[in-house]
Amino acid sequence: MEAASQRRSDLVVLPRLNAIVDVGAAERAGWDPAELARAFLAGGARFLQLRAKSMPSGALLSLARDLTSRARDVGATLIVNDRADIARLAGADGVHLGQDDLPVAAARAILGPAAVIGKSTHTSDQLAVAAAEPIDYLAIGPVFGSSTKDTGYEPVGLEMVRRAASFGRPLVAIGGITIGNAMSVVEAGAASVAVIGDLLATRDPEARVRAYVKALAGASV
Numbered sequence: 570m571e572a573a574s575q576r577r578s579d580l581v582v583l584p585r586l587n588a589i590v591d592v593g594a595a596e597r598a599g600w601d602p603a604e605l606a607r608a609f610l611a612g613g614a615r616f617l618q619l620r621a622k623s624m625p626s627g628a629l630l631s632l633a634r635d636l637t638s639r640a641r642d643v644g645a646t647l648i649v650n651d652r653a654d655i656a657r658l659a660g661a662d663g664v665h666l667g668q669d670d671l672p673v674a675a676a677r678a679i680l681g682p683a684a685v686i687g688k689s690t691h692t693s694d695q696l697a698v699a700a701a702e703p704i705d706y707l708a709i710g711p712v713f714g715s716s717t718k719d720t721g722y723e724p725v726g727l728e729m730v731r732r733a734a735s736f737g738r739p740l741v742a743i744g745g746i747t748i749g750n751a752m753s754v755v756e757a758g759a760a761s762v763a764v765i766g767d768l769l770a771t772r773d774p775e776a777r778v779r780a781y782v783k784a785l786a787g788a789s790v
Contacts, residue, residue, distance in 0.1 A: 581685065581705045583739050584646075585755065585785035587763035588614035588778060590636065592621040598769045605774060606636045610643050612778030616761060618665055620650040633659035646685065653679045663687070665708070668695060673702040687741060691722040693732065700736040708763070709733040711744020712754055715766070727757040734758025748781055755785065 588609040595605045606617060619636055621629050633649055637659050640647035648663045649656040653676040656664045663685030664676055671679075676686055687706040688699045699707055711724050724744065734740050734757065742754045743763035747770075751762045762785070768777050 581739050583706060583741065583761040584614070584616040585761055586614055586778065586781050587616045587618060587741055587743075587761045588768060589618045589620050589650075589743075589763055589765045591765045592619075592624055592632075594765050594769060600769070600774070602632060603635050603639075606639055608775040609768070609778050610639060610645055612775040613782040614778045615643070615645040617645060617647050618650055618763065619647065619661075620765075622651075626652075626655065630655050630658055633661055637661045648685055648687065656680060656684070663705070665689070673699075673704055677703050689743075690733070691725065693729075696733055696736060700738055704738075706739040706741055706760070707733055707736060708741040708743060709759075710742060710763075712742050713745025713750065715743075715745040727753060730754060730757040730759055748777075748784060751781065751785060752787075 590602050590606045592602045595602045609617060617636065617640055619633055633655050637647045646662045648665050649661050650665050651667060651670050653664045653671055657680055663680060665687045666673060666676060667689045673686060673688060685705045687708050688702065688704050689708045690696045690699050691710065696707065709725060709730055711722065712726065712730060714724050730742050739760045740758060741761045741763050742759035746754055746762045746764050747767045754762050768774050771777050
C-alpha cells in the first residue's frame with residue numbers, strides 16, 4: 570500500500586496557499602461564507618477547503634455545491650472538511666479527514682480513485698500511519714498556537730513540519746500561520762500552508778489572499 574500511496578502523491582501539486590472557508594470564523598467576522606469564498610478566489614486562491622463543523626447537512630450540501638461551482642469556474646480545487654458524503658454529492662474535488670473521521674479507505678470507496686484526500690496528523694505516530702494510507706497529502710498541526718481551530722494538541726513547531734516533510738508526501742501545515750511566518754513553514758518543508766484566521770485579519774480578505782499568493786510565490790523550496 571505504501572508504494573501505491575506514494576505513486577498517488579506524485580500526481581498531486583498543491584498550491585502554496587490552502588485558504589480555508591471556515592463557516593464559524595466567517596460568520597464571526599461578519600462574512601457570508603459564499604462571499605468569503607468568492608473573495609478568496611478573486612484574490613488568487615486556488616486551493617479551498619470548506620469547513621463547517623456545526624452546519625446542518627442540507628445547508629452544508631447547498632454551500633458545498635455553490636463553492637464547488639465557483640472554484641471550478643476559475644480552475645481551483647475545492648475540498649470538504651470531514652464529510653466525504655457531502656463532497657461526493659456536491660461534486661467537490663475531495664475531502665480532508667481528521668483523526669476521528671471516516672477511515673481513509675472508506676472515504677476513497679465513496680469518492681473514487683480520482684478524488685483528493687488529505688488527512689490531519691498531530692504526532693509522529695499519526696504521521697506514520699497516515700503516510701501508509703491511500704491519501705494525496707498529509708497535514709500537520711497546529712504548527713503554532715491558534716485560537717481559530719482547537720485540535721486539542723499543543724503546537725508542534727517547525728521541527729515537526731520538517732519531520733512530516735521527511736515522509737516524502739505533499740504536506741499541508743496548519744495552525745497559527747500568518748503572513749509573517751508562512752514562509753518559514755514552507756522553508757521547513759510544507760508544500761502548502763492552510764490559513765483561517767489571518768485571512769480575516771483585515772477587512773479585505775481578497776487583498777489578504779493576494780498578499781499571501783505574492784509572498785509565497787517567491788518560495789524556492
